[in-house]
Amino acid sequence: MVESDGKNRLGALPDCIEMTETEPGFTTEINRRSGVNVDLCWQCKTCSGGCPFAESMDYHPNQIIRLVQLGVKNAALSSSSIWICVGCHTCSTACPQAIDMAAVMDALRQTAITEGAAIAEPHIHDFHKEVVNSIHRYGRTHKLEIMLRYNLARRNPFADFNLGLRMLQKRKLDLLPSKVRRMPDIRKLFKKKKAASHAG
Amino acid sequence: MPDKKFLEFSYFPGCSLETTAKENNRSLYTFCERHNIALKELDDWNCCGSSSTHSIDHDPAKWLPTRNLALAPPGRPLMAACPNCYMRLKLAHMILNQNGDDREEYKRLWGRDFDPDLRIITFFELLSDLAEAGAFETHKPGLKGMRVAAYYGCMLARPPVMRHERNFYGLMEKVLLSLGAEPLKWGYSARCCGTFLAASRPDIAARSVADIMAGAEQVRAECIVTACAMCQMNLEIRSRLPGKTPVFHFSELLALSLGIGGGKGWFRRHLIDPRPLLRARKLIG
CATH class of the missing domain: 1.20.1050.140 (Glutathione S-transferase Yfyf (Class Pi); Chain A, domain 2)
Structure with a gap:
């Protein structure tokens, strides 16, 4: 990714991984949560070569895997990459070892949340929370409310204001949610998780 | 039929x-x-x-x-x-x-x-079966030579456990061809649109969308057609290029090729108005 002016677009990528704070149990934990054996990865970097969003990440996908292999927990959990990854599976499709990168990223995000790690991309986290809350409330996503609540959560009520207006004019955004009738079905799926985490 | x-x-x-x-x-x-x-x-x-x-x-x-x-x-x-x-x-x-x-x-x-x-x-599996059966040959008036860039996004990429499921790369082009459109070769048919980043990090998604839209302009596409409703929306809402290439859902082109679509209100809902193109191509009145 070297530009014509000779500058590296990737900017501040670290030259080496700080090995000072490794936690051996971390690799096992991420393997368990994701159902992936990260040690299958031999760092061929095919994933990062094909990743459409690598240039916006602090660590490239292969480097995230490396951090997990080596147990460098804090760096992995507080990276922006685990939030910027959208799980498009472009990397997994090309991976010679068939590593399910999206599952590893899911495991890392969820671990970051449960362990209270610093969230490098709070906007993305806030957005996910609003989508999940909407599903919890209605059983389906209500996009207008998600965007309004998300804007409030990040104290920027007028973000995308013009776009929102145009979408309303075009009737792309419904004022009222489309709802599931039997909502107890949906609520029990969210309660289930709470019960399990209290027990654990 | x-x-x-x-x-x-x-x-x-x-x-x-x-x-x-x-x-x-x-x-x-x-x-x-x-x-x-x-x-x-x-x-x-x-x-x-x-x-x-x-x-x-x-x-x-x-x-x-x-x-x-x-x-x-x-x-x-x-x-x-x-x-x-x-x-x-x-x-x-x-x-x-x-x-x-x-x-x-x-x-x-x-x-x-x-x-x-x-x-x-x-839906693409059904389309594939219909294509096999030659169901699109009877679509009239067809798409009248419209130059279309078929966009699959990340539909083609799946987690490793689904590797052996059927893949439909090329199906849209195949169907477009039998509908009398001109499907184009281009470099961005499988480039991810950014999904939720369009909402939570629009700066990042806009770069991806700009590449995709510019790719379509490079091959002089009159429109893009998507396999996924979210891709369609992201391409429309995060496009910052001055040239506005309309973006269709594949089902819209299928209906248009049957002469259906004008007066249905579908195209009024697009943020990039496709009606001038459709009128020029005499696909709607």
């Missing part, structure tokens, strides 16, 4: 087609009716979980799609219109097929046995 046999599917529209992409939903129904295909919307379906749930909340992400599987009546396939909903439903079905404990939990949750034989398909 050559396909005289009456086909029936359970149908999962998903949140996008239910709300922001109603024009996708309606044109899909219209197309299916013309081919004697009945879509029976899954009664009281719920969100598949979307990208956000599996990102941050493992358990609801795992179980949300299973409720939809339980709602599907036996004996007919379950068809999803959205590639991502399809993937969530299919993955849930694969996990249940592999895990006895999960099947027990499914029974406890939904009060019925898991159906290991439930067939889950995407």
Whole structure:
């Protein structure tokens, strides 16, 4: 990714991984949560070569895997990459070892949340929370409310204001949610998780 | 229509087609009716979980799609219109097929046995069968030589456990060709649109969208057609190029090739107005 002016677009990528704070149990934990054996990865970097969003990440996908292999927990959990990854599976499709990168990223995000790690991309986290809350409330996503609540959560009520207006004019955004009738079905799926985490 | 046999599917529209992409939903129904295909919307379906749930909340992400599987009546396939909903439903079905404990939990949750034989398909599988049967040759007036860039996005990429599922790369081009359009070769047909980054990090998504839209302009595409309703929206809302290439849902082009679409209100809902192009091509009045 070297530009014509000779500058590296990737900017501040670290030259080496700080090995000072490794936690051996971390690799096992991420393997368990994701159902992936990260040690299958031999760092061929095919994933990062094909990743459409690598240039916006602090660590490239292969480097995230490396951090997990080596147990460098804090760096992995507080990276922006685990939030910027959208799980498009472009990397997994090309991976010679068939590593399910999206599952590893899911495991890392969820671990970051449960362990209270610093969230490098709070906007993305806030957005996910609003989508999940909407599903919890209605059983389906209500996009207008998600965007309004998300804007409030990040104290920027007028973000995308013009776009929102145009979408309303075009009737792309419904004022009222489309709802599931039997909502107890949906609520029990969210309660289930709470019960399990209290027990654990 | 050559396909005289009456086909029936359970149908999962998903949140996008239910709300922001109603024009996708309606044109899909219209197309299916013309081919004697009945879509029976899954009664009281719920969100598949979307990208956000599996990102941050493992358990609801795992179980949300299973409720939809339980709602599907036996004996007919379950068809999803959205590639991502399809993937969530299919993955849930694969996990249940592999895990006895999960099947027990499914029974406890939904009060019925898991159906290991439930067939889950995407709209593209149906299209592929119709293409095989030559069903598109009869579409009149066709698409009149319109230059179309077919955009698949990440529909082509799937998690490793789904590697051996059918892949439909090239299907849109094949169908477009039989509809009398000119499908174009271009470099961005599988470049991800950015999904939720369009909302939460629009700066990043806009770069991806700009590459895709510029790629379409490079090959002088008159329009882009997408396989996924969310891609369609992201390309429209995050495009910052001065030239406005319209973006269609594939179902809209299918209906247009049958001479249906003008006066239906579908194209009024687009943020990049496709009507000037459609009028110039005499596809609407």
